[in-house]
Amino acid sequence: MKNIKYSLIALMGIALMISGCGNQNGNGSNKNGALSSNNAEKVYVAPGEYDEFYAFVSGGYSGNITVVGLPSGRLFKEIPVFSQFATSGYGYSEETKPMLNTSFGFVPWDDSHHPDISQTNGELDGRWVFINGNNTPRIARIDLTTFETTEIIEIPNSGGNHSSAFVTENTEYVIAGTRFAVPVPQRDMPINEMKGNFKGAVSFISVDQETGRMGIKFQILMPGFNYDLSHPGRGKSHGWHFLSTYNTEEAHSLMEVNASQNDKDFIAAVNWKKIEEYVNNGGGTMMPANYAHNVYDEHTHMATSTMKKEVLTVDPTEIPGAIYFLPTPKSPHGCDVDPTGEYIIGNGKLSADLTAHSFTKMIDAIENEKFDGEAYGIPILKFEDVLGGTVSSGGLGPLHTEFDDKGNAYTTFFISSEIVKWKVGTFEVIDRKPCYYSVGHLMIPGGNSQKPFGKYVLAMNKITKDRYLPVGPEMEHSAQLYDISGEKMELIYDFPTHGEPHYAAGCPAELLMANSKKIYRLEENKHPYGINNPSEARVERNGKEVHIYMSTIRSHFTPDNIEGIKVGDEVYFHITNHEQDFDVPHGFAMMGQNTSELLIMPGQTKTSIWLPKKVGVWPFYCTDFCSALHQEMQGYVRVSPANSDVELSWSLGED
Amino acid sequence: MKKASVIMIIGSLLLLGLFAFPLWNIELGAPQYPDPLGLNIHIDGIRGQNEFDVQNIDGLNHYIGMKVLPKSHEMWEFTWFPRINIAMVSLGVLFGLLGFLGKIKYQWFFGWFILMSILGVLGMYDFNLWMTDYGTNLDPKAILKLQNPDGTPMSYKPPLLGHSKMLNFDAYSYPRMGAYMMFAGMGLTFVAGLIGWKATKKS
Ligand SMILES: [Cu+2]
Numbered sequence: 001m002k003n004i005k006y007s008l009i010a011l012m013g014i015a016l017m018i019s020g021c022g023n024q025n026g027n028g029s030n031k032n033g034a035l036s037s038n039n040a041e042k043v044y045v046a047p048g049e050y051d052e053f054y055a056f057v058s059g060g061y062s063g064n065i066t067v068v069g070l071p072s073g074r075l076f077k078e079i080p081v082f083s084q085f086a087t088s089g090y091g092y093s094e095e096t097k098p099m100l101n102t103s104f105g106f107v108p109w110d111d112s113h114h115p116d117i118s119q120t121n122g123e124l125d126g127r128w129v130f131i132n133g134n135n136t137p138r139i140a141r142i143d144l145t146t147f148e149t150t151e152i153i154e155i156p157n158s159g160g161n162h163s164s165a166f167v168t169e170n171t172e173y174v175i176a177g178t179r180f181a182v183p184v185p186q187r188d189m190p191i192n193e194m195k196g197n198f199k200g201a202v203s204f205i206s207v208d209q210e211t212g213r214m215g216i217k218f219q220i221l222m223p224g225f226n227y228d229l230s231h232p233g234r235g236k237s238h239g240w241h242f243l244s245t246y247n248t249e250e251a252h253s254l255m256e257v258n259a260s261q262n263d264k265d266f267i268a269a270v271n272w273k274k275i276e277e278y279v280n281n282g283g284g285t286m287m288p289a290n291y292a293h294n295v296y297d298e299h300t301h302m303a304t305s306t307m308k309k310e311v312l313t314v315d316p317t318e319i320p321g322a323i324y325f326l327p328t329p330k331s332p333h334g335c336d337v338d339p340t341g342e343y344i345i346g347n348g349k350l351s352a353d354l355t356a357h358s359f360t361k362m363i364d365a366i367e368n369e370k371f372d373g374e375a376y377g378i379p380i381l382k383f384e385d386v387l388g389g390t391v392s393s394g395g396l397g398p399l400h401t402e403f404d405d406k407g408n409a410y411t412t413f414f415i416s417s418e419i420v421k422w423k424v425g426t427f428e429v430i431d432r433k434p435c436y437y438s439v440g441h442l443m444i445p446g447g448n449s450q451k452p453f454g455k456y457v458l459a460m461n462k463i464t465k466d467r468y469l470p471v472g473p474e475m476e477h478s479a480q481l482y483d484i485s486g487e488k489m490e491l492i493y494d495f496p497t498h499g500e501p502h503y504a505a506g507c508p509a510e511l512l513m514a515n516s517k518k519i520y521r522l523e524e525n526k527h528p529y530g531i532n533n534p535s536e537a538r539v540e541r542n543g544k545e546v547h548i549y550m551s552t553i554r555s556h557f558t559p560d561n562i563e564g565i566k567v568g569d570e571v572y573f574h575i576t577n578h579e580q581d582f583d584v585p586h587g588f589a590m591m592g593q594n595t596s597e598l599l600i601m602p603g604q605t606k607t608s609i610w611l612p613k614k615v616g617v618w619p620f621y622c623t624d625f626c627s628a629l630h631q632e633m634q635g636y637v638r639v640s641p642a643n644s645d646v647e648l649s650w651s652l653g654e655d
Numbered sequence: 656m657k658k659a660s661v662i663m664i665i666g667s668l669l670l671l672g673l674f675a676f677p678l679w680n681i682e683l684g685a686p687q688y689p690d691p692l693g694l695n696i697h698i699d700g701i702r703g704q705n706e707f708d709v710q711n712i713d714g715l716n717h718y719i720g721m722k723v724l725p726k727s728h729e730m731w732e733f734t735w736f737p738r739i740n741i742a743m744v745s746l747g748v749l750f751g752l753l754g755f756l757g758k759i760k761y762q763w764f765f766g767w768f769i770l771m772s773i774l775g776v777l778g779m780y781d782f783n784l785w786m787t788d789y790g791t792n793l794d795p796k797a798i799l800k801l802q803n804p805d806g807t808p809m810s811y812k813p814p815l816l817g818h819s820k821m822l823n824f825d826a827y828s829y830p831r832m833g834a835y836m837m838f839a840g841m842g843l844t845f846v847a848g849l850i851g852w853k854a855t856k857k858s
Pocket of ligand 1: 553
C-alpha cells in the first residue's frame with residue numbers, strides 16, 4: 001500500500017517537474033528564483049512524507065555531523081563524533097568517555113571536515129560514514145544502522161588530518177593524508193630546518209568488511225609538503241589514490257606568501273595496490289608509535305580505548321613505480337576524480353582555470369618514462385604529457401568538483417562565489433550560478449562515487465550575512481540547494497546549518513531507512529551494569545564506590561529513593577531504559593552533578609558519575625518528556641556526612 | 656454418503672488451522688502510533704502483532720488502570736481451548752470415517768456441527784466476558800480516571816467485532832485466518848450433513 005502511495009507521489013512529482021520546465025521555457029526569465037517559480041513545491045515535503053535523500057553534513061568546528069533531509073533541508077539529528085555532546089551525554093557518560101581518548105589524553109573536540117559513505121563496487125552501500133578529525137588527527141566511523149559513532153582511530157605521525165576521510169571503491173581503505181608536514185618521529189628541532197626534514201604521512205586504514213573495524217595497515221612517509229585534499233581512483237584508475245599538495249616550497253613562515261611562490265605544485269598519484277603488495281610481502285618498517293584506537297560495542301553499550309604502540313611505515317623511494325607527481329598549477333586545493341576514473345581534477349585555488357589530468361595519459365607517460373626530474377626521489381611527470389584538458393571558466397578561486405549522472409561536473413569558486421557547470425571531456429562551461437556567499441565544498445548525492453544520483457547540488461557556504469534574520473555578529477552558515485535536473489542549475493532553497501558545513505555526503509533515503517534501528521533489544525544488552533528487569537534494581541557499596549543499578553520505564557525510576565550515600569562517595573548511576581518502543585528515550589539528571597545529563601535509548605544502559613559534596617536530600621529527574629507523567633518521573637538521594645552510619649537502602653512504591 | 660464423509664473429514668481437519676494461525680486480532684491505531692499496536696488472539700495465548708506490542712500496550716494501559724495482559728498460563732481458556740479443539744477434530748474425523756464405512760448416519764454430522772456451534776458461541780461469549788472485565792475492571796489507584804458524559808466511568812472494552820473509538824485510539828476487532836479456517840471447516844461439516852441427507856433421501 002505504501003509503495004503504491006509512493007509511486008503515485010513520484011508520478012505527481014515528475015508531472016510537476018515537467019510542467020515546471022514548461023513554464024520556465026515559456027516565461028524565459030526566472031529572476032526571483034523561489035518566488036517566481038514552483039521552487040517551493042520542489043523542496044516542500046508535506047507533513048508525514050519523507051525526504052528523498054539523506055545528507056550527512058559535517059559540522060567543521062562543531063566536531064559533529066548533522067543529518068539533514070533533501071530537498072527539505074530539515075534537520076533530523078546531530079551525531080556527536082569528536083565533541084562532547086551534552087544533549088545525549090556522549091563524551092560525558094562513563095561508557096563514551098573512552099571514545100575521545102587520544103595519545104594526548106582526553107581531547108573532547110575536533111574539527112570534522114569530510115564525511116564519506118562506504119562503497120561497494122564504487123557505489124554507495126550505506127553501511128558506514130567515515131569522517132576525519134582535523135586537529136588531533138583521527139578518523140571516525142559512524143554506523144548507519146544506529147547513526148552513532150562506533151569507532152575512532154587516532155593517526156600517528158600526522159598533523160592536520162585534512163586530506164581525508166575518503167574511501168576506496170570497495171571500502172578497502174580509508175585514506176588519511178596529513179595537511180601539515182611534521183617531524184617523524186616527533187622531536188625537538190629548529191623549525192627553520194624543516195625543509196627536507198619534515199615528512200607528510202599518508203595513512204591507509206584498512207576496514208574489516210564484516211565489522212567495519214579499522215586498523216592502520218601502512219603509512220607512506222611522503223616528502224614534507226602539505227597534503228590538502230584527496231580522492232581515490234575509480235573504475236580504470238581503481239588502485240590509485242590522488243592527493244593535491246601545496247607548499248612544495250617547504251616554507252615554514254608567512255605561508256600566505258611563501259607557500260605560493262611556485263607556479264605549480266603537485267597532485268601526487270599513489271599506486272596503493274603496488275604498495276599494498278610490497279607490504280604484504282613483508283616490506284616497510286615497523287616504527288614505534290603511540291595512538292588510540294577506540295571502539296564502541298553496541299551490545300555492551302560501552303567504548304574501550306586501546307593504545308597502539310607501533311605503525312608500519314613505508315619509504316616511497318623503496319618502491320619504484322609506486323608514486324608520481326603530476327604538476328598542477330596555482331596551489332591546487334580540491335582533488336576530484338570523475339565517475340569513470342579517467343580525469344583527476346585539480347583546482348588551482350589561486351587561478352581561474354581547472355586542470356583535468358588524464359589517467360590514460362598519465363599511464364602512458366609513466367610507461368614511456370617521460371619524466372621532468374624528481375622530488376625527493378619521486379618522479380615528476382611533464383604537465384603537458386598528462387593534461388587531459390583545461391576548463392577556462394572565468395571564475396576565480398576554484399575549490400571543489402562533484403559530478404552528476406549525465407557526464408557533467410560542478411565546480412565551486414570561492415572568490416567569485418559561484419558554481420560552474422561544465423562537461424567532462426569537452427571541458428566547456430555550460431552554466432554558472434552565484435552562491436550566497438563564499439562557497440567551499442558542494443555535494444551531489446553519490447557525486448564522488450562511480451554512480452552519482454544527480455538531481456541536486458548542495459552548496460555549503462562560509463558566510464551567511466543577509467540571508468536570514470540577523471542574530472548578532474555570528475550567523476550560522478548557510479547551505480544552498482540547486483536543482484540540477486535540467487540543463488541550467490536553479491537555486492531552489494537555502495537553509496542554515498550547524499557549525500561549519502564543511503562538506504557533506506548524501507545518499508537515497510531508501511538505502512538507509514530499512515536498516516535503521518528503532519530500539520536496542522533489551523535481551524541483547526550485555527552491559528556489565530545493565531539490568532534486564534526492574535526487580536534486579538539495587539544499590540551496592542564497594543568502599544567509597546557506590547553502584548546504583550537503576551531502571552527506567554514510563555514514568556518512574558526504580559529505585560526512586562536512595563539513602564546511605566555519604567559525602568566523598570563516588571556514585572555511579574547505571575541506568576537501563578526498559579522501554580522497547582521506537583523513540584522513547586528517558587533522561588537522567590542529578591542536581592549539582594559536574595557532568596552532563598544522559599539520554600538513554602530504549603534497551604540501552606548508560607552510566608553517569610556523581611561526586612556528592614554536600615549533605616542533604618538531592619533530587620534527580622528524567623529530562624526527556626516521556627509521557628503524561630514525565631514531570632513525576634523523579635527521585636531523591638539522601639547524602640549524609642562522611643562519618644555517618646546511615647545504612648544503604650533504597651525503595652520504590654513504599655508509603 | 657461416501658462423498659459426505661470425505662467432506663466431513665476435510666471440514667474437521669480445517670479446525671487444525673487454529674493451531675497455526677491467530678483466531679482474532681485487535682488493533683489499536685492513533686496518530687502517535689503510525690504503526691498500530693496489535694494483539695493476535697491465538698487459541699493458546701495472546702501474542703503481539705509486532706514483537707513488543709504486548710509490552711507497549713501494557714505500558715499504555717497502566718495509566719488507565721487496566722490489568723496487564725494475561726500470559727497463557729494465567730487463563731484456563733488457553734489450556735482448555737486447544738484440548739477441546741483437538742477433541743472436536745478427532746470426533747469429526749471419527750464421525751467421517753464411521754460414515755464412510757456406513758456405520759453411522761448423516762445425523763451425526765449435524766450433531767457434530769450443532770455441538771461445535773454451541774461451543775463456538777460459548778467461546779465468543781467467554782471472550783466477550785473477558786474483554787468486558789479487562790476493559791472495565793480498572794485499578795482504583797489508576798492515574799487517569801476518565802468518565803463518560805453521564806458520569807459513569809469510561810470503559811475501555813474493545814469491540815467484539817468491528818470498530819470503536821476509545822479516546823484518540825481507533826480499535827479494530829476482526830477474525831483472522833484461524834477463525835476463517837474454522838468457519839470454513841464448520842461450513843463443510845454442515846454441507847457434509849446436507850449431502851448425506853440428500854443421499855439418504857434418494858435411496
Ligand atoms: Cu522519562
